[in-house]
Amino acid sequence: MRVALFVTCLADAMFPDVGKATVTLLERLGHEVVFPEAQTCCGQMHVNTGYQRQALSLVEHHMRTFEPYDAIVAPSGSCVGSVRHQHAMVAERAGKRQLAARAAEVAGRTYELSEFLVDVLGVTDVGAHYPHRVTYHPTCHSLRLLRVGDRPLRLLRAVRGIDLVELPDAEQCCGFGGTFALKNADTSAAMLADKLRSVLSTEASVVTAGDSSCLMHIGGGLSRLSVDAKPVHLAQILAAR
Amino acid sequence: MSTFLGMPTVAPRGVGHLRGDESFPKAARAALGNEQLRRNLGHATRTIRAKRAAVVAEVPDWEELRRAGEALKAATMARLPELLAELEERVAAAGGTVHWARDANEANRIVTGLVRAAGADEVVKVKSMATQEIGLNEALAAEGIAAWETDLAELIVQLGHDKPSHILVPAIHRNRTEIRDIFLREMPDAPPDLTDDPRRLAMAAREHLRRKFLSAKVAVSGANFAVAETGTLAVVESEGNGRMCLTLPRTLITVMGIEKVVPTWTDLEVFLQLLPRSSTGERMNPYTSLWTGVTPGDGPQEFHLVLLDNGRTAVLADEAGRSALHCIRCSACLNVCPVYERTGGHAYGSVYPGPIGAVLSPQLTGVEDNASLPYASSLCGACFDACPVRIDIPSMLVHLRTKHVEERKGPSPEAISMAAASWVMARPGRFRGAERLRRLLPLAAPFARGWTASRDLPEPPAQTFREWWRTRNG
Numbered sequence: 001m002r003v004a005l006f007v008t009c010l011a012d013a014m015f016p017d018v019g020k021a022t023v024t025l026l027e028r029l030g031h032e033v034v035f036p037e038a039q040t041c042c043g044q045m046h047v048n049t050g051y052q053r054q055a056l057s058l059v060e061h062h063m064r065t066f067e068p069y070d071a072i073v074a075p076s077g078s079c080v081g082s083v084r085h086q087h088a089m090v091a092e093r094a095g096k097r098q099l100a101a102r103a104a105e106v107a108g109r110t111y112e113l114s115e116f117l118v119d120v121l122g123v124t125d126v127g128a129h130y131p132h133r134v135t136y137h138p139t140c141h142s143l144r145l146l147r148v149g150d151r152p153l154r155l156l157r158a159v160r161g162i163d164l165v166e167l168p169d170a171e172q173c174c175g176f177g178g179t180f181a182l183k184n185a186d187t188s189a190a191m192l193a194d195k196l197r198s199v200l201s202t203e204a205s206v207v208t209a210g211d212s213s214c215l216m217h218i219g220g221g222l223s224r225l226s227v228d229a230k231p232v233h234l235a236q237i238l239a240a241r
Numbered sequence: 242m243s244t245f246l247g248m249p250t251v252a253p254r255g256v257g258h259l260r261g262d263e264s265f266p267k268a269a270r271a272a273l274g275n276e277q278l279r280r281n282l283g284h285a286t287r288t289i290r291a292k293r294a295a296v297v298a299e300v301p302d303w304e305e306l307r308r309a310g311e312a313l314k315a316a317t318m319a320r321l322p323e324l325l326a327e328l329e330e331r332v333a334a335a336g337g338t339v340h341w342a343r344d345a346n347e348a349n350r351i352v353t354g355l356v357r358a359a360g361a362d363e364v365v366k367v368k369s370m371a372t373q374e375i376g377l378n379e380a381l382a383a384e385g386i387a388a389w390e391t392d393l394a395e396l397i398v399q400l401g402h403d404k405p406s407h408i409l410v411p412a413i414h415r416n417r418t419e420i421r422d423i424f425l426r427e428m429p430d431a432p433p434d435l436t437d438d439p440r441r442l443a444m445a446a447r448e449h450l451r452r453k454f455l456s457a458k459v460a461v462s463g464a465n466f467a468v469a470e471t472g473t474l475a476v477v478e479s480e481g482n483g484r485m486c487l488t489l490p491r492t493l494i495t496v497m498g499i500e501k502v503v504p505t506w507t508d509l510e511v512f513l514q515l516l517p518r519s520s521t522g523e524r525m526n527p528y529t530s531l532w533t534g535v536t537p538g539d540g541p542q543e544f545h546l547v548l549l550d551n552g553r554t555a556v557l558a559d560e561a562g563r564s565a566l567h568c569i570r571c572s573a574c575l576n577v578c579p580v581y582e583r584t585g586g587h588a589y590g591s592v593y594p595g596p597i598g599a600v601l602s603p604q605l606t607g608v609e610d611n612a613s614l615p616y617a618s619s620l621c622g623a624c625f626d627a628c629p630v631r632i633d634i635p636s637m638l639v640h641l642r643t644k645h646v647e648e649r650k651g652p653s654p655e656a657i658s659m660a661a662a663s664w665v666m667a668r669p670g671r672f673r674g675a676e677r678l679r680r681l682l683p684l685a686a687p688f689a690r691g692w693t694a695s696r697d698l699p700e701p702p703a704q705t706f707r708e709w710w711r712t713r714n715g
Contacts, residue, residue, distance in 0.1 A: 014702065016708075017702075020709060035714075040666040041672070045662070047639060048639060050639070050642030050646035051659045051663070054663035057663060086639075089636075140622055145622060171623075173621035175579070175619060176619065177619025178619075178620075180620070182689065184266050184616065186270045191579050192696065219697075221696050223697040224697055
């Protein structure tokens with residue numbers, strides 16, 4: 001299958017290894033990966049901060065970039081959530097009916113990585129080997145916007161050598177929330193502190209998730225503590241051999 | 242738009258206890274520093290969450306019930322004016338009197354006048370969010386009328402000269418030792434050897450309240466529901482103190498937000514299943530009181546219903562925001578909210594805290610008066626999943642943020658950076674150029690103190706993904 005990688009602006013600029021791992025994984029499973037180089041950002045930060053008008057050009061650009069592809073995959077629950085739940089809304093709000101219809105079509109062909117692997121490709125064992133103690137944080141948007149359910153866990157359970165441990169209060173938000181982390185920095189930090197406490201209680205050396213943004217937040221907190229635990233994206237574990 | 246007899250051409254804005262003295266982030270910062278508060282809240286919300294999850298899981302058609310609740314509320318809002326007129330007609334036919342209050346001030350004037358007319362200088366009160374919203378107790382006190390809260394938690398808040406911090410459990414921020422101290426200090430008839438044993442505390446309050454129930458001539462209540470087709474009012478509660486107020490005094494005054502009406506008696510079937518499981522985590526609430534007008538020789542002989550707008554018609558006018566009026570005040574969204582759990586309710590300023598407060602208060606007052614509330618959420622979505630009538634709070638928060646941004650006058654640093662980011666990201670060439678600046682990220686640290694106070698910024702990579710892709714495929 002020919003898969004268009006929607007790498008997300010954050011992974012592109014700050015976490016390229018997540019994008020590389022996604023490519024490695026999909027190619028290993030026998031699929032052709034293309035990277036539409038015109039892609040930039042889905043506009044989620046704008047929408048969630050109240051700048052829907054300013055997000056419109058980004059939505060239009062996203063459509064132009066990804067419309068030609070049959071399957072679009074992103075290593076992010078949050079950005080796929082934005083494509084599915086916000087793009088048509090932004091277009092409707094601007095009175096652009098046709099754009100909204102196009103957005104709905106593209107959204108229907110856009111998948112978060114674990115959804116794509118389990119639902120479209122029908123695999124849970126991707127042939128990975130990762131001999132580490134790992135705990136999984138289900139990110140809010142993958143959990144409650146996309147309803148990925150236990151797909152990431154099914155993929156992780158099939159990884160050879162992995163010691164997967166349950167994260168206490170896993171479904172609680174890590175406190176990132178985009179600009180929330182800046183506008184309500186104290187509350188965000190309090191939420192992060194509790195998440196870090198849960199992560200450390202598992203004695204895992206790796207905390208994984210399907211979103212680079214939440215992992216950046218959790219990782220930013222972990223690096224302040226003198227601990228060995230580090231954030232690793234789900235794609236990186238699944239690509240490991 | 243035409244003006245009729247000096248009537249305002251726009252819906253009235255909500256007044257009363259709907260605004261805080263400071264912004265949410267400021268108030269939250271103070272609350273977060275209070276470790277006792279954090280412990281009390283963490284313990285209480287965790288307990289209620291577990292109870293709710295257990296009783297919701299045992300209902301096989303819970304999702305259908307939620308959808309039914311949502312549909313009933315949407316249908317009600319679509320014809321609210323006619324349903325209210327029907328309710329008024331039925332209440333009057335059953336011997337009650339209906340009053341219409343444009344805002345909190347008018348509602349307070351009406352209730353004060355009614356208490357005066359009944360020749361009373363004290364009232365007993367059923368727990369009610371509407372009367373908290375309008376600040377009725379303070380308004381009555383200013384006229385020399387004492388209002389006695391009879392819900393145990395409301396009593397604790399009142400005696401502690403405190404404010405409610407939760408819709409259902411207003412004293413959630415207090416633990417039992419604090420409650421014992423408040424009783425000993427403020428309740429003249431509290432036994433001096435009172436301990437913090439929950440049963441002893443409840444018995445002390447019971448003794449205290451019995452005297453009030455037997456002496457008061459007037460009771461004031463809110464309402465959970467009002468049935469338009471029958472003119473029936475409903476209050477659900479756990480303690481039975483509400484039932485005392487609703488049956489013993491001669492005069493009963495009910496203050497109800499106009500959105501509480503339901504079309505038919507059978508609609509209660511849905512809500513009386515959704516509400517107790519969502520709020521107290523019980524299959525059924527211990528007391529459900531229903532009354533229709535007055536019954537000679539039985540219960541109150543005079544009944545007044547005050548229908549309160551206080552910003553509600555303004556909310557109704559906003560298509561994307563009106564479902565905030567569907568709220569049945571169960572507070573499930575508070576108990577699952579990671580923000581509420583850490584800051585508590587006082588940080589929200591308004592009597593309506595938590596996720597529902599963050600969408601309801603700014604709409605009742607106008608967004609400009611509660612501008613920080615729509616941002617008091619990480620948009621994690623837990624509130625939507627818990628809401629028994631499926632109010633899409635996260636989407637509404639985004640809608641209110643957009644409204645706030647678009648109504649704000651003049652450029653702000655944030656608006657300028659958002660416009661710049663949008664300009665950069667709209668063209669791949671510009672975005673590539675901006676990516677080259679990523680190594681300057683550490684220079685941004687002093688400007689991102691909100692982030693760096695507790696988190697490190699990530700290390701910028703030597704190569705972006707697209708640079709790697711080019712070298713690989715070039």
